[in-house]
Amino acid sequence: MQLSESKAILFNKLFERDVCIRCILRLFKITEISTYRETQQFIQLLFDVGKLIGNENKLVEEYDFLFYKRKAEILDSDVQPQTCHSSLKDQFIKNPFHTFDKINKCVVCHGILQCVDDQKFIAILVDEIQKKQYQFEAFKFQVKTPIGCQIRQIIIVNQCISEIGQIDPLYEYIRTPNFATDIKICVKWIMCSLLSESLKVPSDANDDRFQICLNFENIGDDVKQFEQFKKIISDIDDQMWEEKITKKLKMNDPQLKAETHNRLMQKKNQQSQPFLPTQSNLEKISKLTNAQISSYKIVNVNYPVKLEVSTSYQNIFIKGNYIKLGRYISQTPWIIDGNKIYEDSIEDLVSAEACKIFKPSSVKFHSGGREDIDVRMLGNGRPFAIELVDPHQGVLNQTQEILNQIEAKINSQNVVKVTPLSYTDTNIFGELKNSETNKVKAYCCVVECKNAINADLIEQANQIKDLVIKQKTPIRVLHRRTQMVRDKIIHSLLIKKINEKWLLVYVLSSAGTYIKEFIHSDLDRTVPNLCSLLQNECDIYQLDVIKLYEKINEAVIFDFKNLDIECGCKI
Amino acid sequence: MQQLEEPQVEEQQQQQGQDQDDDLMIPLNVQARLAEFTDRYFVKSFSEHQYVFQHSNRLYLSGINKNHPIVKSDSDIKEIEFTQKEQHVKGKKKKGGLKVKSDTVMLKVHLENGEVYNVVAGQDGYIIEMNENLQKNKQYLKQYPETKGFVCIIQGCRK
Numbered sequence: 001m002q003l004s005e006s007k008a009i010l011f012n013k014l015f016e017r018d019v020c021i022r023c024i025l026r027l028f029k030i031t032e033i034s035t036y037r038e039t040q041q042f043i044q045l046l047f048d049v050g051k052l053i054g055n056e057n058k059l060v061e062e063y064d065f066l067f068y069k070r071k072a073e074i075l076d077s078d079v080q081p082q083t084c085h086s087s088l089k090d091q092f093i094k095n096p097f098h099t100f101d102k103i104n105k106c107v108v109c110h111g112i113l114q115c116v117d118d119q120k121f122i123a124i125l126v127d128e129i130q131k132k133q134y135q136f137e138a139f140k141f142q143v144k145t146p147i148g149c150q151i152r153q154i155i156i157v158n159q160c161i162s163e164i165g166q167i168d169p170l171y172e173y174i175r176t177p178n179f180a181t182d183i184k185i186c187v188k189w190i191m192c193s194l195l196s197e198s199l200k201v202p203s204d205a206n207d208d209r210f211q212i213c214l215n216f217e218n219i220g221d222d223v224k225q226f227e228q229f230k231k232i233i234s235d236i237d238d239q240m241w242e243e244k245i246t247k248k249l250k251m252n253d254p255q256l257k258a259e260t261h262n263r264l265m266q267k268k269n270q271q272s273q274p275f276l277p278t279q280s281n282l283e284k285i286s287k288l289t290n291a292q293i294s295s296y297k298i299v300n301v302n303y304p305v306k307l308e309v310s311t312s313y314q315n316i317f318i319k320g321n322y323i324k325l326g327r328y329i330s331q332t333p334w335i336i337d338g339n340k341i342y343e344d345s346i347e348d349l350v351s352a353e354a355c356k357i358f359k360p361s362s363v364k365f366h367s368g369g370r371e372d373i374d375v376r377m378l379g380n381g382r383p384f385a386i387e388l389v390d391p392h393q394g395v396l397n398q399t400q401e402i403l404n405q406i407e408a409k410i411n412s413q414n415v416v417k418v419t420p421l422s423y424t425d426t427n428i429f430g431e432l433k434n435s436e437t438n439k440v441k442a443y444c445c446v447v448e449c450k451n452a453i454n455a456d457l458i459e460q461a462n463q464i465k466d467l468v469i470k471q472k473t474p475i476r477v478l479h480r481r482t483q484m485v486r487d488k489i490i491h492s493l494l495i496k497k498i499n500e501k502w503l504l505v506y507v508l509s510s511a512g513t514y515i516k517e518f519i520h521s522d523l524d525r526t527v528p529n530l531c532s533l534l535q536n537e538c539d540i541y542q543l544d545v546i547k548l549y550e551k552i553n554e555a556v557i558f559d560f561k562n563l564d565i566e567c568g569c570k571i
Numbered sequence: 572m573q574q575l576e577e578p579q580v581e582e583q584q585q586q587q588g589q590d591q592d593d594d595l596m597i598p599l600n601v602q603a604r605l606a607e608f609t610d611r612y613f614v615k616s617f618s619e620h621q622y623v624f625q626h627s628n629r630l631y632l633s634g635i636n637k638n639h640p641i642v643k644s645d646s647d648i649k650e651i652e653f654t655q656k657e658q659h660v661k662g663k664k665k666k667g668g669l670k671v672k673s674d675t676v677m678l679k680v681h682l683e684n685g686e687v688y689n690v691v692a693g694q695d696g697y698i699i700e701m702n703e704n705l706q707k708n709k710q711y712l713k714q715y716p717e718t719k720g721f722v723c724i725i726q727g728c729r730k
Contacts, residue, residue, distance in 0.1 A: 180601075312639060475612075475632070475724065476627075477628075478630055479628040479629065479665060480628075520608050521719075523608070523721060524719045
């Protein structure tokens, strides 16, 4: 770092005010990483500064080399866990940063930049991360710091510069908001290499798979720091608000004007809240002039800094098609009042094995549509995807062999089977949605008729093509679905007689058609329906979904008409 | 993946012993005559001339039963007058439905022979839907009073 006399004077002032060396370097916007890391060079720096201010040894004598700042008495804070506000009590709990509570703290960073390269701290941190048992090859490092640090920065810089009393272009630069290097970046510079040494994996900012996030928080101090500014900011806000409502008060009658003004004023005051430490409030404070800021003080360090370490791994998506061979298996676990209504569910059966291998925190099941509980899903299967959220053992297991293993395990149970699985990503959601709304489906059902069957009408029904039916929301789902009329298309029918009163009906229809209601007419709320086509009273016995097609065309209809033969039903 | 499993007809006959369950969508007992659609899903309750069927999802279906004079009379229906204003429900929670009591008059039925009968809602709650088929097919009320000729669907009052 190149020193000039004005720099040295400011350096000395900040040093006297208990700012740690790393924070001073930040305020001068030093971006050379080694300057922050090579702490043994700090003494030389202090010596050089001392020379320029005319007293070589002053700063060196006052230096506390353990904490990179001036020696100071460690005062007992006046806030204790017993006396603080209940919402802030959790700042006193034991967390990885707890051991650094009673130290010689810098007034700006509260110990964060002073302790991040402490061997003990790194050891505790590494321990925390390894306890969570993740498998990873590299990590991405994220840091969050308390917002109050920036306020303290602004205040102390302004105070020091006004105390010096000289006008200097350098000081004007330093005073501009957001000039200083951010604390987060410094933490990353210092910690990345240390962490990667201890964890024995490289740190890579472009590798999104495994993320370690350090969240330093100090809400108690932040709230106190921001509270000071409440009056002045609300005065400025009031002024801006007055300007904003001049448009609404463009009326000549003074009484009406006063009334409207009062009404708007009441509305504004209703929304008044405490001045919270947020990013938007920080920006308002940075806009204050230097003269205004100089009247504020730094609040004494009262609360300890709390650190939360969180880790996460990128979600893994697996897709495939499933078929359902049995009935009374729900799509997802159906639980009412803590009781499982149906024992098995497709979600459980399909994702159990994957969960054992990948060990995710949770799993989500997505499918392209669903079928009723008592309906089988056959043929080429329904597309689905499982999302393994935050898998702990993701790295080495993302291979095709593992997928084959999972598939074999699921298929061996003979209840639900899956097609060859593959890995995918978030694009699968578009595909699933598309499948739900656009695919054409073939069903097979067993239908009983009340009266004798008319063979001519059956012939007629077999000839229909693209019949448009209007379905009102079926009564059985009316309690949870919107009441409306849905237009659906029956592309083709294939009806075969089983005996005098029983039929086997194949239906080819657009996505989302309620087949049961088409057959039994749902008290004539679905028209036209099979009862009207066959002039008979029909009811459905059982239903299977046989095949899914991409979209309707001649080839599909041809294939559909031959499904009877393909399925091998013997009548 | 292309083969279909055993034909469904055979499978059914294996399951004859299974009991009919109110919660089942489709009973698997083939030997018993398949119950009417309304018997399968609904719990029926009758008053002197009308009925209220409650579905397993707690919606009510209401109308006149086969002992009603309209059904028993020889005379055909001349006109069905909807005495309440049409109100459309919106959304999943069916907001905006007409609030009715069990004795609110929903229909005034005029027979050919001049007799006029009032049909009441039969259940407290909010109307989800009136049976629109009665406008075009008046005879449903007389021929199929307990199925296609129902009068309205009511959502019970929220607790």
